Amino acid sequence: MQPIPLRNTVIGSYPFPAWLEHAVANLNAFGTDDIEELQNDACSIAVQDQLRAGLDVITDGEQGRFDFNLSFYGFLSGIEMESASPRRWGPPAHDQRGKHRVTGDLAAPRGLGAVAEFQRLQRIAPKGPVLKCSIPGPYTLSGRLLPNSQYPDRWALTEALLPAVRKELIDLVAAGCTEITVDEPSMSCYGHREDTSRFVDIFNRTVEGITGRCRLSTHLCFGNFKARAVGPRRYAPLFPAFLNLHLDEIHLEMASREFAELDIIAAIAPHRDVCIGIVDVKSYFIESPQWIAESVRRCLQFAKPDQLSFAPDCGLSQTARWAAKQKLANMVAGVQLVRKELGIQS
Secondary structure, X not given: OOOOOOEEOXXXXXXXXXXXXXXXXXXXXXXHHHHHHHHHHHXXXXXXXHHHHXXXXXXXXXXXXXXXXXXXXXXXXXXXXXXXXXXXXOOOOHXXXXXXXXXXXXXXXXXXXXXXXXXXXXXXXXXXXXXEEEEEOHHHHHOOEEOOOOOOOHHHHHHHHHHHHHHXXXXXXXXXXXXXXXXXXXXXXXXXXXXXXXXXXXHHHHOOOOEOOEEEEEEEOOOOEOOEOOOOOOOHHHOOHHHHOXXXXXXXXXXXXXXXXXXXXXXXXXXXXXXXXXXXXXXXXXXXXXXXXXXXHHHOOOOXXXXXXXXXXXXXXXXXXXXXXXXXXXXXXXXXXXXXXXOOOO
């Protein structure tokens, strides 16, 4: 049950300020203290933008990662980082995100860095909103690694990464994180052709150390690199198997799909809370508060207010900041319209 009926939240990532984009492209020009300052300043900006929008739950915008998951590979031992992706030109596509060669035992001796990110958010954010951390799951992380004789397929790579992700999640809770999203978009992207019960087992073993100790959700989308999806955008192949995920809330990408399969809310809500992606991060159509409110009302046909929360379809890192700010502000305003109609106190 949602702590706040019709709660407003985000997935994790937020657009970089223009100066940070430039800095990331020229990191060799900065010292370690300079880089830490860049990350602190960018986190402060992301927090302020989210606070101005009026969100109930905020993140650090993943400003210190320089990508929602690619930075995690820098914490892994046993890999050789690829210097350049095999295709660098032409229309944006997922094959422009290269893969790393595995050279030894996969491990994360220094952790995966998410705890330090959360501690920065704790220092910067004011009291009031819930602070959330998002971290990619092991199956999604395995997608950027090349199998070898030691790890002959993606399943083997996933199993090798699982303990590191599980430990990071446990450490996050120990650091005071009360809300965590495990990002597993690769599960929803490839669920149409893989064993969904195997996905459920992987997820549940990943989170077994934190279930019941924080508010736990997963984000199931269909890819968002340069606003491009990958795989058929259908949730039907994932259910009912995914009702067995050990978590509190399942987040679904809906706005970019014109709210197709919206009635799946009715199947999920008796078992888990549902977070609906109500803002299309792949479009520069700016949803008005009235547009958002009507979408909320459609969702209420299938679940009660205390079973629903709302967020953008995906992280906002691939969306221009001016659009992200307006979309978040309108999302909150639209949800507030429906809260007032229902007499729900903010």
